[in-house]
Amino acid sequence: MRDVTLLNIFEHHIAQKYLNRSGLAHAIAVAYHAFQLGKEHHLDVDIAAKAGLLHDMGHYTWYKNGKWDYDLYKQNDIHPIKGAERAHKLLIRLGENPIKAKTIALAILFHTDSFLPSNDIVRTPLQQIVKWADEKDEEEGGMHHYRTIEYERAKQSIIRLDEWIDNDKNID
Numbered sequence: 001m002r003d004v005t006l007l008n009i010f011e012h013h014i015a016q017k018y019l020n021r022s023g024l025a026h027a028i029a030v031a032y033h034a035f036q037l038g039k040e041h042h043l044d045v046d047i048a049a050k051a052g053l054l055h056d057m058g059h060y061t062w063y064k065n066g067k068w069d070y071d072l073y074k075q076n077d078i079h080p081i082k083g084a085e086r087a088h089k090l091l092i093r094l095g096e097n098p099i100k101a102k103t104i105a106l107a108i109l110f111h112t113d114s115f116l117p118s119n120d121i122v123r124t125p126l127q128q129i130v131k132w133a134d135e136k137d138e139e140e141g142g143m144h145h146y147r148t149i150e151y152e153r154a155k156q157s158i159i160r161l162d163e164w165i166d167n168d169k170n171i172d
């Protein structure tokens with residue numbers, strides 16, 4: 001039995017705020033990809049899906065004069081660090097197992113090399129699949145952040161993924 005479901009996370013106002021900022025449709029798509037890849041690699045699909053759902057919750061809004069400033073973003077972005085911290089705080093608040101919360105936070109921290117001075121990290125299998133899951137849903141020019149989904153449809157997708165996770169044997 002899991003301490004926290006995807007639906008618990010999804011319905012929390014902090015998750016709503018940050019998932020909407022970086023694109024709820026993208027977050028859900030990455031959660032599904034992470035679940036699928038987790039299954040293929042015999043990993044804990046609950047951890048994989050949660051990391052996928054929350055991986056981009058650290059994004060900041062780099063606007064200048066009302067327009068997204070990509071240079072400002074590239075120069076100053078630390079969204080994996082912020083995301084790892086925000087996700088960890090949220091998960092602990094919701095009553096997540098602390099070992100799981102840490103594993104999820106680290107998968108979020110290492111889901112991209114974009115903010116690091118070099119790209120020589122050696123990832124765990126779980127960290128690697130969260131990175132792949134994100135890349136599977138990426139669109140040119142960051143367009144994946146702008147795809148939209150209705151709240152009710154999003155909620156139903158989350159509920160369905162929760163059921164798949166509950167039916168999987170590779171969860172602790």
Ligand SMILES: [Fe+2]
Pocket residue numbers: 026030055056134
């Ligand atoms: Fe992403």
